[in-house]
Amino acid sequence: MYEPAQLRSFLAVAQTLSFTQAARRLGLRQSTVSQHVRRLEDATGRQLFTRDTHAVELTEDGEAMLGFARRILQVHEQATAFFTGTRVRGRLRFGASEDFVLTRLPEILEAFRYDHPEVDLELTVELSGTLHEQLAAGKLDLVLAKRRPEDPRGALVWRDDLVWIGAERLRLDADRPVPLIVYPPPGITRARALQALEREGRAWRIVCTSGSLNGLIAAARAGLGVMAHSRRLIPPGLFRLPDRSGLPGLGKVDFVLVHGRRHGAAEDAANALAAAVLAGGERLGRRGD
Template sequence: MLHPQWLTTFATAAAASSFSETGRRLNLTQSTVSEHIRQLEAALSRRLFTRDTHSLALTQDGETLLVHARLILEAHAAAEAQFTGPRLRGRVRFGTSDDLVQGPVPDILAAFRRRHPDVDLDITIGFTDALYRQLDAGKLDIITGKRRPGESRGHALHRESLVWLAQTGMKFDPDRPLPLILLSEPSVTRTEALNALAEAGLRWQVVCSSGSYAACAAAARAGLGITVQPGHLPTAGLAPPRLPISLPELPDVQYVAVAARKLTPPAQTLLQILKETPIG
């Protein structure tokens, strides 16, 4: 029997760096996490993780189980929502950044809709800075995006590295400014990249601006220049630029969920799901 609690612990551990981190996320002791995984491995007669003092990784059987575990947990949550308490009704105005749309957020929203079919989701995709302004103006209930420099609001979801990328094998003229392909203003990623170049004393020129990471990546793939994107986005046809100089290291960005001061029950429910679902 695959106990839902074991599967919850397993799915959380699959997205964590260690069993101790898993315990912190679930408010469990490390020994309890280890016992849940041991019981699950015993029930399946399969080893699910390879682990040592420094790392934690899924085995092939673990990766296969993770697919089933997510489906089982989603079905379990849907059944509980269906038969416990009143059905949620209403509307949630949700905003998210372009890069998170290419990551796990659509799956989270789809699961929310399946659990709460009577709730209307009004989704806005845009730059993080614009989403903050709409939230502060009362036009959105919840947003997910990067934490702006100096901003302290929001629940931390995930930390991600920014990476320099260009067409695979592309060479650059060292006597010319670096050709950059960046998101249009205002953009946290653009600001961090330009600040890093300025601090390194490097010359640059923005040759292309776009409103989406996908368009920036396409322009870089075509050989127009160097772009910057979070590490979780697709990199097909792209690679770290080959330059006679070293590009500066870029800071990590932190993704957060930020909510309005007053939330309806549907919005509160979605916010809680966002907090509980591993993003990274």
């Protein structure tokens, strides 16, 4: 018997990889979330997360549960949409960063279109920084993007380690500037990478910039250099650089969902989509294999 509240907590933890953050997002306390997960673990008889106080990771059973939880909560979403019957309509200008678009977002959007056929959805794919700017300028209603360091707003959807990745046989020479593959400004990952290098006084040069993730990936696959990327979103054909490569740590990235200034029709639609994203969750691509 899997209580939906427990599944919600579980899903949020799986997404944020943090009991504390999950609790914050759900409006619960950390101890509650902890209990929810434990209940599920008791009910299944399996451990769902490995967690040694400083790192939370899904187990294989956890991955399976993720699928079940998502399916159940998705139906809950649909049922709610159906019964509240808020005939959501209007135009919704939604901005998403490319990292997400590549993976689970299509599914979520498809389900959303099915549940709310009367919403005209306009999707903008851009750099996270650009999306935030457009949101501020009132050109978007809802944005799913990396969190800007200085901007605490938004519901945490996904937290991940930012790591260095590159082609399999890539070797770095410690004496030479680090060859970087980055988004153009105002890329948030770009800024993080440069900051990290400069803090260590490490020299760098940019070997590729592209506004398109596929452009960056192509460059990285070709072995032109390294790029900073979410650990759980590593595209096929690229690999995390070993720690001994001597590059500085990059910390974490948060993907957040931010609402624009509310205005009438778009607000309901934005709420509905936000709920779908938060509930439907994101598988977000396979592990870097």
